Amino acid sequence: MTDTQISAPGAGIGRSGRVALAMRGMHHRLGPVLAVVAALIALWYLAAIPMNAQNSLMLAEREGIVLTPATASERRNMSGFALTLAEPSQAVARAFAQDRPRLPSPHQVLAELWDSTVNQNVTSKRSLVRHAGITLAPTLLGFVIGSLAGIALAVGIVHSRLMDLSVMPWAIASQTIPILAIAPMIIVVLNSIGVQGVLPKAIISAYLSFFPVTVGMVKGLRAPSPSDLDLMRTWNASATRTLLSLRLPTSLPYLFTSLKIAVAAALVGAIVGEFPTGAVSGLGARLLAGSYYGQTVQIWSALFGAAIVAAALVAAIGLAQRVTLKRMGLS
Amino acid sequence: MTVAAHRPARLAPWGLALGGFVLIGVAFLVGWQLALVLAVWLALWAVNVGVARTTAGTWAAPVLFGLTLLILWELTVRLFNVPGVILPAPTQIAVALAENTNMLRADFVQTVLKGALGGWLIGSTAGIATALLVARSDFLRRGLLPVGNFVAALPIVGTAPILVMWFGFGWESKAAVVVVMVFFPVLVNTVAGLADTTSMQRDLMRTYGASAGQDLRYLRAPSALPFVFNGLKIATTLALIGAIVAEFFGSPTFGLGFRISTEVGRLNLPVVWAAIVVAAVTGSLWYGAIAMLEKRLTFWHPSQRGRG
Numbered sequence: 001m002t003d004t005q006i007s008a009p010g011a012g013i014g015r016s017g018r019v020a021l022a023m024r025g026m027h028h029r030l031g032p033v034l035a036v037v038a039a040l041i042a043l044w045y046l047a048a049i050p051m052n053a054q055n056s057l058m059l060a061e062r063e064g065i066v067l068t069p070a071t072a073s074e075r076r077n078m079s080g081f082a083l084t085l086a087e088p089s090q091a092v093a094r095a096f097a098q099d100r101p102r103l104p105s106p107h108q109v110l111a112e113l114w115d116s117t118v119n120q121n122v123t124s125k126r127s128l129v130r131h132a133g134i135t136l137a138p139t140l141l142g143f144v145i146g147s148l149a150g151i152a153l154a155v156g157i158v159h160s161r162l163m164d165l166s167v168m169p170w171a172i173a174s175q176t177i178p179i180l181a182i183a184p185m186i187i188v189v190l191n192s193i194g195v196q197g198v199l200p201k202a203i204i205s206a207y208l209s210f211f212p213v214t215v216g217m218v219k220g221l222r223a224p225s226p227s228d229l230d231l232m233r234t235w236n237a238s239a240t241r242t243l244l245s246l247r248l249p250t251s252l253p254y255l256f257t258s259l260k261i262a263v264a265a266a267l268v269g270a271i272v273g274e275f276p277t278g279a280v281s282g283l284g285a286r287l288l289a290g291s292y293y294g295q296t297v298q299i300w301s302a303l304f305g306a307a308i309v310a311a312a313l314v315a316a317i318g319l320a321q322r323v324t325l326k327r328m329g330l331s
Numbered sequence: 332m333t334v335a336a337h338r339p340a341r342l343a344p345w346g347l348a349l350g351g352f353v354l355i356g357v358a359f360l361v362g363w364q365l366a367l368v369l370a371v372w373l374a375l376w377a378v379n380v381g382v383a384r385t386t387a388g389t390w391a392a393p394v395l396f397g398l399t400l401l402i403l404w405e406l407t408v409r410l411f412n413v414p415g416v417i418l419p420a421p422t423q424i425a426v427a428l429a430e431n432t433n434m435l436r437a438d439f440v441q442t443v444l445k446g447a448l449g450g451w452l453i454g455s456t457a458g459i460a461t462a463l464l465v466a467r468s469d470f471l472r473r474g475l476l477p478v479g480n481f482v483a484a485l486p487i488v489g490t491a492p493i494l495v496m497w498f499g500f501g502w503e504s505k506a507a508v509v510v511v512m513v514f515f516p517v518l519v520n521t522v523a524g525l526a527d528t529t530s531m532q533r534d535l536m537r538t539y540g541a542s543a544g545q546d547l548r549y550l551r552a553p554s555a556l557p558f559v560f561n562g563l564k565i566a567t568t569l570a571l572i573g574a575i576v577a578e579f580f581g582s583p584t585f586g587l588g589f590r591i592s593t594e595v596g597r598l599n600l601p602v603v604w605a606a607i608v609v610a611a612v613t614g615s616l617w618y619g620a621i622a623m624l625e626k627r628l629t630f631w632h633p634s635q636r637g638r639g
Contacts, residue, residue, distance in 0.1 A: 029473065029477075031474075032470050032471070032472075032473040032474030032475075033473075033474050033477050033478060034474075035470070035474050036471070036474035036475050036478050037474075037478060040478070102496070102497065161383060162376075162379060162380055162383045162392065165383050165388055165389060165392040165393060166379060166383070166392040166393045166395070166396030167396065168393075169393040170393060170396060170397060170400075172618075173611075173615050175568055177607065177610065177611040177614060179572075182591075182607055184579070184591065184592055184595050185591065185595045185600070185603055185607075188595050188596075188598075189416070189417055189418075189600075192416060192417070192598075193417060264485075264486075267486055268486045268488055271486050271488070271489060272488055272576060275576075275579055283489075284489075287489050287492055288492065288580075290492065291492030291493075291495070291496065291580055294496070296493070296496070299492055299493055300493070302489070303486075303489045303490065303493075306485070306486045306489055307485045307486070310485055310486060311481065
């Protein structure tokens with residue numbers, strides 16, 4: 001990147017002033033974020049040394065290296081820190097390349113992620129892309145159902161005093177029910193009456209995503225100022241017309257903000273919905289299978305796969321938000 | 332009232348009643364059970380419309396609405412002979428709750444008091460403490476807020492198998508899951524709250540020659556409180572979810588999550604629902620307690636002043 005000033009001659013060539021401004025903003029915002037992320041990764045590497053020390057020293061002993069606490073039984077009751085201090089060189093040297101580490105190091109997770117996405121055929125059972133796709137279907141279906149239900153409920157709450165009084169407290173109470181706890185039951189019960197596949201998981205996703213949308217939309221639909229509402233009244237607009245022409249457009253910024261929360265919640269619902277079905281396919285199943293077989297690297301890569309999917313979904317809605325609000329002249 | 336004359340004509344009460352009767356009549360053709368359920372629903376709804384207009388409506392309407400749901404649930408299950416394996420009636424759940432009090436109490440202590448509450452206390456304290464440290468540096472704040480917001484949106488429940496592997500099957504691993512789940516929402520909210528002061532207020536503190544501690548005590552902490560409580564309230568529901576879901580990955584032979592997953596396997600649905608009722612009531616009370624504390628401590632905030 002050159003350091004041409006925006007106002008300097010020739011600054012507009014190659015990249016416009018607006019892009020340059022955006023880059024400056026990036027620089028201002030990106031620096032601290034990168035620093036924090038780098039610090040977290042460094043911490044992660046540091047933590048891997050004591051976490052894996054027990055295993056590192058066992059591997060060293062197998063190769064015939066003489067250690068200070070000589071046998072495994074002597075080491076069993078020692079903490080990871082104590083072991084690291086006792087045999088620093090061995091603990092550090094072997095912490096980052098184990099087969100089944102207690103805490104895999106970042107590059108191992110990245111390598112596994114790369115291996116299970118790029119190096120695998122999409123149809124392969126080991127492909128994380130396939131598993132992510134399987135989890136994505138109920139996520140999106142549940143998200144759509146939940147969002148539509150949330151919007152409908154919000155419209156009802158805004159238009160009916162009775163619904164506002166009676167439904168709203170119960171909508172809040174419904175969220176204190178740990179739905180994820182009911183997830184296995186919903187799956188098993190629906191399974192017993194013949195409903196299988198995407199729908200049961202989508203129901204859990206929908207339940208998790210309807211609430212943020214309801215709360216956000218109630219706020220959004222009430223956002224028009226009294227003078228705007230009075231204007232609609234002077235035009236003798238019906239409630240439906242006011243809803244369509246005034247309330248819904250005004251509520252869009254609120255809608256997008258809550259949709260972002262809702263889609264993240266929907267993904268959590270879909271992942272947890274996979275736990276009770278016995279770990280066949282999907283990101284949640286990869287997590288469960290990894291925990292059954294002690295494949296820590298697989299668990300972490302599934303976790304990061306889920307994180308990437310969540311980030312992509314939130315980013316997609318963020319993009320839709322920016323485009324829509326710009327078109328409407330609201331941003 | 333000339334304005335009222337121009338409004339679209341509204342259905343008279345008797346018109347609504349007539350519509351209701353027609354609907355019930357149509358339902359009767361499908362089956363008398365459906366007609367009965369609809370009739371009870373519409374009758375209770377009509378009563379509720381009346382109740383909502385009175386001064387007691389603010390608390391009576393939601394209570395009546397909840398009762399309506401319960402009555403409709405019971406009626407539907409009994410009239411349509413829904414098998415208990417699919418959906419038990421509220422009365423059956425109440426019986427299961429009464430019969431298994433001791434077992435559920437042990438589950439409650441294990442999951443809620445040890446796992447959820449313990450983790451929530453540790454996680455929230457750590458979140459607030461970290462936020463207090465972070466808020467002193469603008470650089471750290473700018474870096475940590477996006478990262479924290481990102482992490483808060485991740486499916487953190489997924490760390491449950493890892494943490495169960497690290498901390499064993501006891502309540503400690505559940506508390507660890509709760510700590511991880513609770514930490515970031517509390518951190519992000521507190522950091523945002525500590526930054527929520529106007530330059531005018533900060534300048535005023537400076538003209539008073541306030542020290543960093545006084546600045547925190549009299550300006551930043553109070554203005555952060557509404558945000559902190561927001562984070563704590565989100566954290567209560569997350570804590571219960573975390574503690575229960577973590578039990579699916581391994582637990583001793585008691586705990587609400589263990590109870591739910593094993594009794595589902597035995598298709599003993601009333602006990603499952605009883606465990607869910609315990610969790611839901613706990614969640615509501617916990618949330619309510621935090622909300623009450625919020626009302627006591629942030630009575631001056633606009634969001635608290637408008638109500639009663």
